[in-house]
Amino acid sequence: MARTPFHMAWFVSRGYGPKAWRLPWGGPNPQNWVKPDLFVDLARAMERACFDYIMIEDSSNIPYTYKNSHETYVRLAVDSPKLDPAVLAPYMMAATRNLGIVTTLATFEYHPFLLARLTNTLDHVSDGRAGWNLVTGSNDGGAQNYGLKGQFRHDERYDMADEYCEAVTRLWDSWEPDAMIVDKDRAIFADPAKVHPVHFEGKYYSTRGPLAAPRSPQGHPVICQAGGSPRGRTFAARWADTIIASANDVAGMKAFRDDIRAQGAAFGRNPDDIKVLFLIAPIVDEFRDAAEARRDAQKADANAFIEWHLASSSRLTGIDFSKFDLDEPLPELDSNGHRTLAAAYAGRTLRDIAGSGRQTADLDLNGTPAAVAARLCEMMDAVGGDGFLIMNGELTRRYVAEITDGLIPELQRLGVVRTQYEHALFRDNLLAY
Ligand SMILES: Cc1cc2nc3c(=O)[nH]c(=O)nc-3n(C[C@H](O)[C@H](O)[C@H](O)COP(=O)(O)O)c2cc1C
Secondary structure (H helix, E strand, O other): OOOOOOEEEEEEOOOOOOOOOOOOOOOOOHHHHHOOHHHHHHHHHHHHOOOOEEEEOOOOOOOOOHHHOOHHHHHOOOOOOOOOHHHHHHHHHHOOOOOEEEEEEEOOOOOHHHHHHHHHHHHHHOOOOEEEEEEOOOOHHHHHHOOOOOOOOHHHHHHHHHHHHHHHHHHHOOEOOOOEEEEOOOOEEEOHHHEOOOOEEOOOOEEOOOOOOOOOOOOOOEEEEOOOOHHHHHHHHHHOOEEEEOOOOHHHHHHHHHHHHHHHHHOOOOHHHOEEEEEEOOEEOOOHHHHHHHHHHHHHHHHHOHHHHHHHHHHHHOOOHHHOOOOOOOOOOOOOOOHHHHHHHOOOOHHHHHHOOOOOOOOOOEEOHHHHHHHHHHHHHHHOOOEEEEEOOOOOHHHHHHHHHHHHHHHHHOOOOOOOOOOOOHHHHHOOO
16 A cells, blocks of 8 residues: 655744753753754754754743742743744744745734735745744733733634734735836836735724735745634634644544545635644654653653643643642633643643643654654554644754654655655645645
């Protein structure tokens, strides 16, 4: 049977922030996390391994959801601090030629014009490799930094985002592809007939346009999205080029992807134009025992620092988990933040959730590169596509090398991931198979 080919990407959990600062392999100078060096090294490694893209997570507040205080967040660097990923992205773009670079930009932080302008600029400077991780925000503290009382209600955020995307795409389209002429002899820089105001007037947003710069190489930078709730999925199926999703098992992955593809088709889209990538956190080592020992060490660390995980979950869901017993099964929880995550907590204890040390499901991905590669192939054959996204909050150069120089060559040997880029533009590579 022919193997299902698939795409690989990397999710930089906790964004442009400190990584592995109190753990082994964090590098000689953990204070140096404010510099782009680690991320640039990562981007180069990704490109060597022919990844489709790297996505830089972001949020822009020091949270205070847990115990109504920023004490735990600051002391243990829980999901913060973070520098601005839009400043990091060009460093990674300058160090690579084919890798897609996806920057998280939240709709409540940027006016659509500012976002359209920023992503258009990133697409120009990278020769068509910019992506936008489209998030609507989840934590009230984040919204308060921008003068709001809190986040808008969950489903309304997606209604607003629909309108936001209409405004942004119209701005991206406001210069026709051949509007810029730059003809020295005729003294014509651009054709005014091919540059159009958009006069967008919505319920939430308005903008006049046109965009202040010519159409970028991709026209529309790649849109990445991660909403998993029913409303979030419908939104993603309408707008996203690639969706990042988390599932507990292969059946869950298949159900999620099938749903997105059906909803995409209902919007008149070709389902093959939407690439659903699933989060995984494999540990590969020379021997299975070594990989499992490292997984156990991860769990032991999570148990030793359980408040880190409680504070993180509190930030994501907007629920103060200091108020719950660690060993009592959680009730159904109402979250205005990451609704899918909160729904998955019901019936589990906090010690189980926080102490597992895992941010993704347990998919038994510990072992030799060859064994993990074989397992990933089996999973994709069962799901039907479209690929995986590596996630490891405690990013180190060692971990990156194990994936890019250990796991990926095994996948390449099996013929399921690319060995060279097919195209120049990010979206074209994403759609290559
Ligand atoms: C893997 C993953 C990555 C995400 N990255 C970000 C991010 O960088 N910044 C952010 O504000 N939200 C991020 N989100 C949140 C989503 O955009 C979305 O708001 C959240 O999953 C809640 O959506 P839902 O209620 O539809 O599931 C991420 C979610 C997932 C699952």
